[in-house]
Amino acid sequence: MYKVWAVRLPASLRGLADRLRWCTRGLVVAVLSQVGSVALFTVTLVTLASMVVGVGFLILPVVMIAVRGLANFHRRTAEEWAGVHIETPYRSTDLDDPYDTAGSVTHCRQLLSDPATWRDFLWTMLDGLVGLVLGLLPVSFVAYGLNGIFVTPLLWKSMGPHWGFGATWFITDQSAANLAIPQGILFVALGLLIAPALGRLHIRFNRLLLAPTRNALLALRVERLTETRSETVESQAAELRRIERDLHDGAQARLVSLGMSLGLADTLLETNPAMVRKLLADAMESSSQALTELRDLVRGIHPPVLAERGLDGAVRALAVGLAVPVEVQIDLPSRPHLPVESAVYFVIAEALANITKHSGASRARVRLWYAGGRLRAQVHDDGRGGADAEGGSGLRGLQRRLAAFDGELDINSPVGGPTLVTMELPCAL
Structure with a gap:
């Protein structure tokens, strides 16, 4: 029996620590949901309205950096917390000069034509309620239960007869206050029990709105293939230029020198045999070096x-x-x-x-x-x-x-x- 508990206890503690982490994550989700819904959603609305007078064109790119930064934070935490990968759906945009009015208008047009921008906008609006409820509910249960366990039995007299502070009934005496302890244990257990499920439910909600749609995935795929095709063509062109340069400066120069040495040796064959022997030795060395350079060049293309x-x-x-x-x-x-x-x-x-x-x-x-x-x-x-x-x-x-x-x-x-x-x-x- 002792051995069984020695094995199970660490696993139980790990499970408890995991549920406590999910409660803490829920609190983070609840706070960020209000930041997104109250702050960013409101600022985005005001920015869109101010585009009528032109000011919004300068503000919108900055606001979208904040909105997308918050959305990307939730994408990262989905992967870190639950192993759920949410791909980034945004199209690439161009803004050469942030102080150029025409460039800002073009940039805003690109942002507003991206469906992911409007899905982020909808997400910030809905997450104010969804994130608050799903994130705060487990924490509230745990906090209410701890209050019933540690606070209500000791301090009920100072508050007088009351209802709802750590108990779901009207407290008039110490016995009624003591009943808050087992109820508090149940609330704490319930909060810890539902924390992982509600946390994963919020991640599913985020994936529903923050992940790219099927059409967006195809568009991103086409954009990436276009970019990689251009980079591949440039890379291949640079590689061909490198090979051409290596051939021109290396093997080709040595082969030209070899041809000139052999031509000169042919001219001096009858009049200066000693010089011919020297020229032939130089030609052999040049041919050997040219062969080595060609081998190195081929090795750089596809190593043997x-x-x-x-x-x-x-x-x-x-x-x-x-x-x-x-x-x-x-x-x-x-x-x-x-x-x-x-x-x-x-x-x-x-x-x-x-x-x-x-x-x-x-x-x-x-x-x-x-x-x-x-x-x-x-x-x-x-x-x-x-x-x-x-x-x-x-x-x-x-x-x-x-x-x-x-x-x-x-x-x-x-x-x-x-x-x-x-x-x-x-x-x-």
Whole structure:
């Protein structure tokens, strides 16, 4: 019997702590619902009305930043609290100069033509009541129950005969006040019991209004594909220019030099045999260097180790050749298609190269696995952090490389470290 309780007690405590967390979350939801409904909804109404006189065109973008910030907070908490992913539905907008009146009008037109703007507006209006009730009800039950347990039996005399303060009956004596204790226990238990269910119900309500509709998903998909297609074309053009430059400055120059040496050797063949031998030696060296440069160029397009060993072996070869100790964990049931394999390899190679050049890390870890029709990889190091894809580094190029396959690259690198680079792209093995 002792062993059974020793096992069950920690689980019971974890369950109680989880229900208490849901009560606290409910209080946060109730407060934010009033911020959204009373403050943001009212300000949005006033802003829309003031657009008649032109002032609203300058205010609306700022108001929408606040509304979308609150909505995005609820999207993040839905994922963190209940594992429910709510995708962001907003269309991209352009505003080159926030002080340009024409630009502000265009920006407002884009915001108001986005269905997600009006769904957010409806959400702020309804969440004032829905969030208040669903968030505050469990907290109210717990608070009312605790009041009945600890306050009513001790302080009822100072308040005189009364009804409702910690009890659901009229209190006239100590016995009636003491009955508030078992009732308070029931209220606390009821509040803790319903807290997770009401919290998840509020998340379902948020998903109903904050998630993109089917048409919005298609529009976002088209927008993303248009953007990634443009980035892919630019990336491929840049890659072709790089190959052309490497050929022009490297192998082509050496081959031209080789041809000139052989031509000169042919001219001096009968008059200066010693010079011919020297020219032939130089030609052999030039041909060897040109061959090496061509091999390096081909290796940059598609590394031979990737073709021979696959992604698993190629990544392990990268890790072995790194100056920093790298732990490798790979779980791939079979090989992806060659283009996907090449893209993932180069992204991991660049991430590992950045660790060596910039991070100052003492250890690194690479994890690569396949699940749910998606290939995922993580590169982690314990370095100084501070990596930023928007800072002009090669990380933006890695994002463009993955975007060609509808993949994503996420970088979590606070100043002081550590750095976690996560990539994910859909593919079939």
